[in-house]
Amino acid sequence: MFFQLPDDDPGFPDPALAEEDGLLAIGGDLSTERLLIAYSNGIFxxxxxxxxxxxxxxxxxxxxxxxxxxxxxxxxxxxxxEVFKITFNQAFAEVIRNCATTERKGQVGTWITNEMQDAYINLHQQGYAHSVDVWLADRLVGGLYGLKVNHVFCGESMFSHVSNASKAALIFLSKMNIDLIDCQLPNDHLMSLGAEMIDRELYMELLQAP
Incomplete structure (x- = not known):
């Protein structure tokens, strides 16, 4: 059973109550307050x-x-x-828009809607969301974006217009001051780069560690 979120309360039910596929709740909004509460509790x-x-x-x-x-x-x-030049937080809006518009095998359309883009650009402007930007000859060719919660980087999406650009972004991110990169859901590309599956309980411990 999933929960209907009220419009006047940005909180969430216990994440452990999520359905088998992970669905926890429906409704609400993409306000900064609600998104920050969500990510701090392992919800996206x-x-x-x-x-x-x-x-x-x-x-x-x-x-x-x-x-x-x-x-x-x-x-x-x-x-x-040093084939690529890699920057941090220099092209957030361009990165999220490329993530939204880049075609992916087996995917029709995008879940990064205009509403989502606006919400995360707003989070970035307030210092909560970040991007890794990959350049080739002054052209943005890859990148990723997400939120940093304590010592966990909650990755949202990545894109690549040339071979290895998104890999370069992820490796750059791994060298920053973080203990974990949250990829949310698995795919073959992530698993080939060393991703693994952990239980929610361990994830929450790492997410909320000071």
Whole structure:
């Protein structure tokens, strides 16, 4: 059973009550207050255009421990040659818009709706959301964005217009002052880079650690 969120209360039910697929609640809004409460409790919005806002808290979480990220020899060579210029928080709006518009295999449309973009750009302007920006000859060719909660970076999405650009962004992120990269849900690309699945209980311990 999932919960209908009231409009006048930004709080959430206990994430442990989420359905098997992780769906916890429906409704509410994408206000800064509600989003910050959500991420601090291991909850994130995920819905398509035309749907009500859906809030998820998976029972198993896909994460990457920074010291366990897998860097192939060919990727290390690219990093050593400094093929890409990588910046932090220099192109947040462009990164999220590219994440929204980049076509992905097996995906029709995007869950990063205009409403979502506006909400996260607002979070960025208030210092809560961040981007890693990957450049090639002064052209933005890859990147990722998400929120930092304590020592966990809650990744939302990434994109790549040239080979290895999103990998470079993720590796750059792993070198920052974080203990965990939250990837939310698994896919083959993330698992090949060293992602693993952990229980929600462990994830919450890491998320809320001072």
């Amino acid at each position: 919005p995920w819905f398509s255009e035309g749907e009500p806002i859906l809030w998820y808290s998976p029972h198993k979480r896909c994460v990457i421990y920074p010291d366990k990220i897998k860097i192939s020899k060919s990727m290390q060579k690219i990093l050593n040659q």
